[in-house]
Amino acid sequence: LAKTTQPISMDSYEGQEVNITCSHNNIATNDYITWYQQFPSQGPRFIIQGYKTKVKNEVASLFIPADRKSSTLSLPRVSLSDTAVYYCLVGPGSGGYQKVTFGTGTKLQVIP
Amino acid sequence: NAGVMQNPRHLVRRRGQEARLRCSPMKGHSHVYWYRQLPEEGLKFMVYLQKENIIDESGMPKERFSAEFPKEGPSILRIQQVVRGDSAAYFCASSEGQFNSPLHFGNGTRLTVT
Numbered sequence: 001l002a003k004t005t006q007p008i009s010m011d012s013y014e015g016q017e018v019n020i021t022c023s024h025n026n027i028a029t030n031d032y033i034t035w036y037q038q039f040p041s042q043g044p045r046f047i048i049q050g051y052k053t054k055v056k057n058e059v060a061s062l063f064i065p066a067d068r069k070s071s072t073l074s075l076p077r078v079s080l081s082d083t084a085v086y087y088c089l090v091g092p093g094s095g096g097y098q099k100v101t102f103g104t105g106t107k108l109q110v111i112p
Numbered sequence: 113n114a115g116v117m118q119n120p121r122h123l124v125r126r127r128g129q130e131a132r133l134r135c136s137p138m139k140g141h142s143h144v145y146w147y148r149q150l151p152e153e154g155l156k157f158m159v160y161l162q163k164e165n166i167i168d169e170s171g172m173p174k175e176r177f178s179a180e181f182p183k184e185g186p187s188i189l190r191i192q193q194v195v196r197g198d199s200a201a202y203f204c205a206s207s208e209g210q211f212n213s214p215l216h217f218g219n220g221t222r223l224t225v226t
Contacts, residue, residue, distance in 0.1 A: 034218075041220075042219050043218050043219045043220050044155070044203075049214050096160050098155075102156075
């Protein structure tokens with residue numbers, strides 16, 4: 001099972017780019033890397049998913065080095081509304097998500 | 113395309129009563145997961161279901177908790193004889209079931225046991 005490690009919290013000023021890195025040293029060949037955003041009293045919201053190299057969508061970019069032992073979520077020009085908890089998930093590989101663990105995530109605080 | 117729908121959003125039960133939480137997955141999704149979240153903690157897996165089958169219930173307490181996903185209708189998480197320790201947010205997620213299909217979550221049911 002791939003265990004993930006993320007910073008517990010980060011602060012950033014509005015308008016800055018924020019990079020959140022997740023370590024997953026024992027990622028399996030079939031595992032994907034998925035990032036979620038969670039606001040208080042809401043369910044996690046899918047942000048982006050990737051397998052290797054770089055993935056980009058209208059919300060974020062995801063950088064995955066060749067060894068895939070880490071990944072970095074990049075949020076361009078954050079605003080106050082980006083204040084949330086961000087979770088990195090690795091899996092599910094060939095099985096379902098029952099073995100995929102949510103850590104405590106990274107609590108991002110955007111400061112005006 | 114409607115997302116994952118959970119109801120009720122808030123549920124208050126007295127100790128000893130039953131709680132029923134409902135989840136309708138996204139259209140076309142046949143895989144449903146239930147998670148529990150305590151304040152300031154991550155989500156803890158409870159049970160994984162496909163239509164009419166429980167695939168993995170290893171995260172669910174063996175007593176008082178049960179789950180189903182019938183052929184027709186929503187998935188139900190049932191907690192009998194609730195205790196104060198059952199107070200938490202319960203989230204349902206669904207996926208298409210392929211190995212790279214991401215989970216899509218509902219906004220949860222917040223259960224309060226008084």
